[in-house]
Amino acid sequence: MTTTSPLSPRTAAADAPIPFLDLQPVYRAAQAAIDAALLRVAGSGWFLLGEELKAFERAYAASVGAADCAGVANGLDALALALQALGVEPGDEVIVPSNTYIATWLSVSQCGATPVPVEPDPQTYNLDPVRIAAAITPRTRALLPVHLYGLPADMDAINAVAAAHGLKVLDDCAQAHAAIYKGRAVGSLADLSAWSFYPGKNLGAMGDGGGVTGDDPALMAQLRVLRNYGSKVKYHNEVKGRNSRLDEIQAAVLAAKLPLLQAQTEERRGLAAMLLDGLAGAPLQLPVVPQGLDSAWHLFVVQHDDRDRLQAELARQGIGTLIHYPVPPHRQPAYAELDYGDGDFPISEAMHRRVLSLPLWPGMTTAQVERVIRAVRAAA
Numbered sequence: 214m215t216t217t218s219p220l221s222p223r224t225a226a227a228d229a230p231i232p233f234l235d236l237q238p239v240y241r242a243a244q245a246a247i248d249a250a251l252l253r254v255a256g257s258g259w260f261l262l263g264e265e266l267k268a269f270e271r272a273y274a275a276s277v278g279a280a281d282c283a284g285v286a287n288g289l290d291a292l293a294l295a296l297q298a299l300g301v302e303p304g305d306e307v308i309v310p311s312n313t314y315i316a317t318w319l320s321v322s323q324c325g326a327t328p329v330p331v332e333p334d335p336q337t338y339n340l341d342p343v344r345i346a347a348a349i350t351p352r353t354r355a356l357l358p359v360h361l362y363g364l365p366a367d368m369d370a371i372n373a374v375a376a377a378h379g380l381k382v383l384d385d386c387a388q389a390h391a392a393i394y395k396g397r398a399v400g401s402l403a404d405l406s407a408w409s410f411y412p413g414k415n416l417g418a419m420g421d422g423g424g425v426t427g428d429d430p431a432l433m434a435q436l437r438v439l440r441n442y443g444s445k446v447k448y449h450n451e452v453k454g455r456n457s458r459l460d461e462i463q464a465a466v467l468a469a470k471l472p473l474l475q476a477q478t479e480e481r482r483g484l485a486a487m488l489l490d491g492l493a494g495a496p497l498q499l500p501v502v503p504q505g506l507d508s509a510w511h512l513f514v515v516q517h518d519d520r521d522r523l524q525a526e527l528a529r530q531g532i533g534t535l536i537h538y539p540v541p542p543h544r545q546p547a548y549a550e551l552d553y554g555d556g557d558f559p560i561s562e563a564m565h566r567r568v569l570s571l572p573l574w575p576g577m578t579t580a581q582v583e584r585v586i587r588a589v590r591a592a593a
């Protein structure tokens with residue numbers, strides 16, 4: 214298969230370093246629209262809660278098949294405000310994956326609730342629905358699955374557990390823009406769905422950004438109140454809200470980039486297919502995509518027993534890699550209060566010792582992918 218990217222016409226020297234991530238090709242692909250958007254907002258004199266935000270919210274909701282989207286300041290706020298809108302209160306428990314970026318857990322803590330970790334399926338790295346029931350207590354209020362690395366979690370099974378126990382479901386979609394679950398877009402599979410538009414995410418702003426998608430008009434209205442000081446009418450405050458708004462510049466940039474997201478996701482899928490093909494049979498654990506699912510390929514994560522040596526060898530050859538993530542949330546000093554120890558979540562702990570994310574971005578060339586494959590095969 215050949216993947217000649219329309220985004221990266223440059224031909225790099227055969228031994229030039231390969232960065233872990235290069236955001237320039239995506240900017241160049243949308244440059245005219247992005248630059249026009251920046252100037253339009255600068256000249257408008259209107260910077261918050263205006264027409265740019267409304268236009269992006271409409272477009273983004275439509276792109277994920279949800280009735281509505283509320284822009285907020287970042288992905289962590291999207292999660293925390295969505296939990297609050299769903300009624301999560303101090304003293305409640307929310308079930309989270311034991312292996313996720315710590316923001317998932319922090320959003321629960323920000324509501325005064327307790328994150329209750331559940332181990333992943335060791336093949337898909339996503340929350341194992343079979344393990345959820347054992348973690349449910351009378352204080353459990355919601356389930357918070359994550360579509361880790363861009364692969365959709367098993368939402369039918371997770372929603373079934375939630376329905377059986379009367380729980381709400383919020384999914385953390387920060388890594389899963391344009392991912393597909395059994396023919397349905399991620400972002401319309403739960404009570405609410407939280408997004409990050411952090412610059413390195415698959416749809417990234419030029420600064421921080423986030424959003425919540427959903428169908429229930431009452432929940433979406435509550436989110437708009439919570440993000441704006443708890444106020445529907447200026448200077449009238451119904452609840453103790455926050456200041457968490459997606460500003461007009463970021464909304465305009467995101468709207469300019471959104472039309473290219475689908476093609477860029479297809480490009481990621483082509484690059485991932487090349488990596489899977491080229492690394493088949495190598496002594497590595499490769500990502501698994503179950504039937505019926507289309508990953509967004511935010512990250513291409515392999516597992517290796519001697520991960521640190523593999524990473525060092527690739528670095529020696531100028532190939533950038535990262536570890537997502539080196540320390541599981543239950544072993545972070547920030548969560549010492551929960552009193553977990555080594556061995557409490559063995560699947561997650563083994564992953565954190567073994568995972569390595571290889572370079573993959575829209576605009577990466579076939580030659581770069583081939584070099585990564587050769588280097589990994591030689592070093593693994």
Ligand SMILES: *Cc1c(COP(=O)(O)O)cnc(C)c1O
Pocket residue numbers: 287288289290313314316317359385387388409410411421422423
């Ligand atoms: C990036 C990320 C977040 C947080 O998003 P920010 O916009 O950085 O606050 C939450 N959850 C996951 C899984 C993420 O990858």
